[in-house]
Amino acid sequence: MAKEVADTNKDKDVVMADSTGAKAAKDPKDAKKDKKDVEDELSEEDAKLKDELDMLVTRLKESNATLYKSALESLRTLIRTSTSSMTSVPKPLKFLRPHYADIHAIYASWKDGENRAFLADIISVLAMSYDDGKRDSLRFRFYGAKEDVGSWGHEYVRHLTAELILEYNARTAGSEDDLQPADPPAKPFATTEELIRLALDIVPFCLKHNAEADACDLLLELESLDKLPQFVDKDTYARVCLYIVSMVPYVAPPDDASILKTARAIYRAQNQYTQSILISLRINDLALVKEDYDSCTDPLVQKQLAFICARQQVFIETGSEEITEILNNTKLTENFMALARDLDVVEAKTPEDIYKSHLENTRTGANVDSARHNLASTFVNAFVNIGFGSDKLMMNAEEEGNSWIYKNKDTGMLSAAASLGAILLWDVEVGLTEIDKFLYSTDDHIKAGALLAIGLVSSGVRHESDPALGLLSEYVSSTTSILRVAAIIGLGIAYAGSARQEVQDLLLPLVSDTGLTMELSSLAALSLGLVYVGTSDGEIASTILQTLMERDDEALKNTYGRFMGVGLGLLFLGKQEASEATLETLKVIENPLAKMVGVIVEICSYIGTGNVLKIQSMLHLCNDHLDATKGEDGYQAFAVIGIALIAMGEDVGAEMAIRSFNHLMHYGEPVIRRAVPLALGILCASNPLVNILDILSKYSHDNDAEVALNAVFAMGLVGAGTNNARLAQLLRQLAAYYHKNPNVLFVVRIAQGLVHMGKGTVTLNPFHSNKMLLSPVSAAGLITVLTAFTDAKSFIVEKASAQYLLYFLIPATYPRFLMTLDESLKPLPVTVRVGQAVDTVGQAGRPKTITGFQTHSTPVLLAYSERAELATEEYIAVATTLEGFVILKKNPDWMDEDKKDGAK
Secondary structure, X not given: OHHHHHHHHHHHHHHHHHHHOOOOOOOHHHHHHHHHHHHHHOOHHHHHHHHHHHHHHHHHHOOOOHHHHHHHHHHHHHHHHXXXXXXXXXXXXXXXXXXXXXXXXXXXXXXXOHHHHHHHHHHHHHHHHOOOOOOHHHHHHHHOOXXXXXXXXXXXXXXHHHHHHHHHHHHHOOOHHHHOOOOOOOOOOOOHHHHHHHHHHHHHHHHHOOOHHHHHHHHHHOOOHHHHHHHOOOOOHHHHHHHHHHHHHHOOOOHHHHHHHHHHHHHHHOOOHHHHHHHHHHHOOHHHHHHHHHXXXXXXXHHHHHHHHHHOOOOOOOOOHHHHHHHOOOOHHHHHHHHHHXXXXXXXXXXXXXXXXXXXXXXXXXXXXXXXXXXXXXXHHHHHOOOOOOOOOOOOOOOHHHOHHHHOOOHHHHHHHHHHHHHOOOOHHHHHHHHHHHHHOOOHHHHHHHHHHHHHHOOOOOOOOOHHHHHHHHHOOOOOHHHHHHHHHXXXXXXXXXXXXXXXXXXXXXXXXXOOOHHHHHHHHHHHHHHOOOOOOHHHHHHHHHHHHHOOHHHHOOOOHHHHHHHHHHHOOOOHHHHHXXXXXXXXXXXXXXXXXXXXXXXHHOOOOOOHHHHHHHHHHOOOOXXXXXXXXXXXXXHHHHHHHHHOOOHHHHHHHHHHHHHHHHHOOHHHHHHHHHHHHHHOOOOOOHHHHHHHHHHOOOOOHHHHHHHHHHHHHHOOOOOOHHHHHHHHHHHHHOOOOHHHHHHHXXXXXXXXXXXXXXXXXXXXXXXXXXXXXXXXXXXXXXXXXXXXXXXXXXXXXXXXHHHHHHHHOEEOEEEEEOOOOOEOOOEEEEEEEOOOOOOOOXXXXXXXXXXXXXXXXXXXXXXXXXXXXXXXXXXXXXXXXXXXXXXXXXXXXHHHHHHO
16 A cells, blocks of 8 residues: 555656656656657667768778778768668668768868768768758769769759759859858869869760750750750650750740750751751741751652641742642642542532521521621631632622622622632632633722732742732732732732742832822731741831831821731741841831831730740730820730730740730720730630630620620631531521621621631641641731731721731631651551640650540541541651651551461
8 A cells, every 4th residue: 555655656746847847757658659769760770770870980080091991982882772762861861961060070181182082972972961051962072083973873963963053053143252162162162164064974864864854954054055965865865855845935035046956956966857847947047947958868858848848838949840849839739629528528518508597596587788798608608618629609600790799799899709719729720710700800899809819829839930920910000999909918918928029029119109098008018028927028127117207197097007017017927036126116106006016016026935024015015094085005906916926835825814814804995805805816726725715705795896796706716617516506696696786797607607617627726737836927817817806897897898808817727637648749548546635745754645536547637736646657757747748658667467467
């Protein structure tokens, strides 16, 4: 009993001591628990390792120098052979951490020599787990014996890389003196050249161990990316180039161009000419394109290069007739018709097949304005049967008085005659024969339509006899205004992107002639912009600027003045800083039009670059609240469209732009709200995303009639050439909703025609080759049509007489097919897998490039977000991007199933 009382009192003392803090006694159970944790933490093996490491450090502290070498070698062996999980610090580093300061002191006490350098290497590794901001890993790397950098393992290399980048940035930022540690010597431990030399030792290790992204990032940070090609081989070039090219939208100029040139140098070194020419085209340097073509000696690859150039409408002089034919796109119509036969869409469609009026819930069958209705049908017929060479309205028309042309009025007749050029697109020989009879019409509108048709039929195709130039040039100086307009536009569309000197000689005098109407001068400037798109031509630019200075204020108020600005902007398309001088000149001109032109030039210069600063400056322009009655706010519409044009080259920027448009729609002035649907339309051209369709569908019922009208047109742009069933239904509902509003109904019909454009076989999206290249001609056509819709009342609806501006969509049109050809360029059906494209940048191994695929036989149609790959290895594609025309060659190692069975 006495013993129990004593024990109880003892326990009380413990509790009392804990609560008062008088005694530091612990609960015996807790003491046992702590001891057990220590034992668990250090297993017998770990305890042995810890003791061994402690002993080795002690040896280094002793005065007997003969022990140092063996102790250091033992330390090195223990560190290198240690294994641990991915998330924990290796045990030797963990156990040596308490000795870090001691080892530093040992290093300081030793004299220079082999052992000291050896110890420096070990400190460099230990510093990974003891980061005190002094960048000791890097510093002691330079003091060390400089063994192979990879011998200490991957994690050490990564740590060294991070410190290398920090050190380099600190030095280039000019704060080098503050960041140099005082111990040992205060002088820099390595020159900048030595830092770069170390980086060049690290790069081969990274490339060899599937860390291509790390190697590229390191050289990019050290501004030495141009040294990368010497380390890349046939096994690593594809992943390295994919990674650095995907960086381009996130890098500020001029680094973006230098990255592209590095990628091109790597492709050239690996003889990947189809890849290097894509980079040259993206840089927009014709000398580099020619160099790529001339360097290639394989005739089959040269043909593939010609197809790539032809898609971008870039012409290079060659001695081969066959290759010139490819570059001229002369076989495009033949192959397009082969696609139509394969898909069974040769049969011409009527506008009624598209409208499906019987599904519209309208009570009145009669149309409010039959001339307007017929004009809409003219465009729908042209868009739906584009390039197929046959339709049921215009071709084989009945006797003159009864033909479809005469069911239109004035400029409607012009548009009807011009529609022949769209229906016969790319087929110059047959097209000119069909159009010729209208050139002799006594009605000027029909004659003008025929002139425009000549331009349209020649769009994207070069012809050795230059029929468009021969036929249209004589009408440029005609006394009849409408004939001059048609000839000027026709020349612009026919020679878009060709930089033909003859066209400049014809049209440039019209731009500077202040005696002409603003309409003619502006359209001449626009056509020159199309022909010289992306060339930064100084003579044309200075002439347009001079005209803007010389014209009186009244002329500059004309709504056509904006097309002069578009002409100027197109000259600098994608040229970035090249437009700086022009922009400075425009700031001097005191006129509202000059500010609008300045915005147009700026957005054209940075189109598709994803440049964040330019997008911010466009958003800033949308902040201003101006007096709309004075016409000072016109530039804001272009600022909104500019956000979309700059952002559309890069997915993240495009998503952010859509969010910005939501805010602009809520809080923006009327001029800004009217431009938002157009911006959404160009951002997702021929890419009917469900969320965008929902937004546009909502805007199509807006209280502001112009917002609704532009939203309807944007719906057509978004669904262009896709046959999207959901969008077709939305437009039918809108046709019923607006059946009493002829203006919006007209645009609804146009949008319906666009959705079914080319019966679902073409695209208006300017990006191609896996979204790597932006077609300048396509972009130019789309910008022109959007410009017309910034003032739809003046150009497209009501008493407008410029609906023919819709035909600027024709240069932006291209078949969205994959056509495989054999070595003699004849169609070669093969099985391909078509699926949603997957971003494989920086992914390890050999990741799948498509997902959710279906297997088809070529030719096949590719949607905006789809990619194709060959289903078997029977053929090898000459091009790396399976899009457009792709030449295949037989795989010499291929053995089909029958041969395999025989071999067995």
